Amino acid sequence: MTDTPATPRRRGAARTEELLQVTLDLAAEVGYAGLSIEAVGRRAGVGKHTIYRRWPSMSALLLDALSRVWTSDLDYRDTGDVRADLREQFLRSGLALSSPPIGPVYRAVIAEAQADSMLRATLHERFLVTVEQSTLDRITRAQRTGELTAEANLEFAAEVLCGTLYYRSLLSTRPIDEDAVDGLLDMFMAAYGTSN
Amino acid sequence: MTDTPATPRRRGAARTEELLQVTLDLAAEVGYAGLSIEAVGRRAGVGKHTIYRRWPSMSALLLDALSRVWTSDLDYRDTGDVRADLREQFLRSGLALSSPPIGPVYRAVIAEAQADSMLRATLHERFLVTVEQSTLDRITRAQRTGELTAEANLEFAAEVLCGTLYYRSLLSTRPIDEDAVDGLLDMFMAAYGTSN
């Protein structure tokens, strides 16, 4: 009666990987509501301890799950046309932010962060600052090549650009479509562009 | 033994008022965590039905409580200097967004909205759109008086201005201080101002 255990009980790193994937799958299917430690455990066929041994809270698990899918596609291209590069990247990350699995997981982290200022700080430094920094890098290069004016305060500009995208995708009900991105870039280039 | 009932059991509109006030007080004291229907009921000395009869959910109660304190201080002054008027208003609402009771209640609504797209739509149209609209009104007037260029797409500009403030106060850990507001207005005026 020893039926073949197709998957022997996984442990250690393999379990960790699997749990992150289950979290992403669950988020994609049921969204933030219904995303709980018990739900992840049930779905993975895992005791709660197996999760709590790895992450101290749902928030920590969500942050790790988010890292798993957010790290790629973060860098801007550099074709020499800063407006085109920003446009492409904004549309890409706008789509990512509003689709599974990133969208629901991001929403979940933000919801929990509203009740937990430590988590808010972690979210900020681990994701938002990183995104702003890569934007800042790209427009700083454009400033050096003369595409943007020398007087521009690019730190604030990077925050305005990223902040507007996050505002629209997380608080607004409007989509991040081409019109939105073009409107945003119109303002940015009108302020700091040198070509017009 | 009939001790004087200093406050006779309130009902109807008086109760509604009191419950909104208790919600705001509670939010100011304990923040979003610990803000629940049971907590409001306990504090007000009220059965849960008395709350559920008025609002279908915590979110609805929060929205009403927010209206109560958010309606004033919304309009921009018009001194004829658009930059100064925006600056004053941004600093004022930035402070409001990060202090009790508005800050915690706003955070609570936003947290719940992440799991509920209907609530997100309500939040958007009832508050965010309103704020954007009053900003749009003010900068449209500035465009008519010639302070801003005629080609500017002010609808997107209003969204960028407000979005940046909300991003910073709700997702970032940075304060909405004079530097931030000035940086934002530098970009806005560089893009659409006529005086430089």
Add this chain to the structure above:
DNA sequence: CGAGATCGGCACGCTACGTGCCGATCGAGT
């Protein structure tokens, strides 16, 4: 002063949290 709405209080079943304990299972080291 009576009728009917509204009230506070209590209880229910449900779900999730975070922790503790159990015996089974795995796999690294000898």
Add this chain to the structure above:
DNA sequence: ACTCGATCGGCACGTAGCGTGCCGATCTCG
């Protein structure tokens, strides 16, 4: 090959909030 300790799944506990139902007391309006 076998042992031993770490890790596993399963179950249970107490706490908390949700949303609903029912009760008898209390208030308001006609």
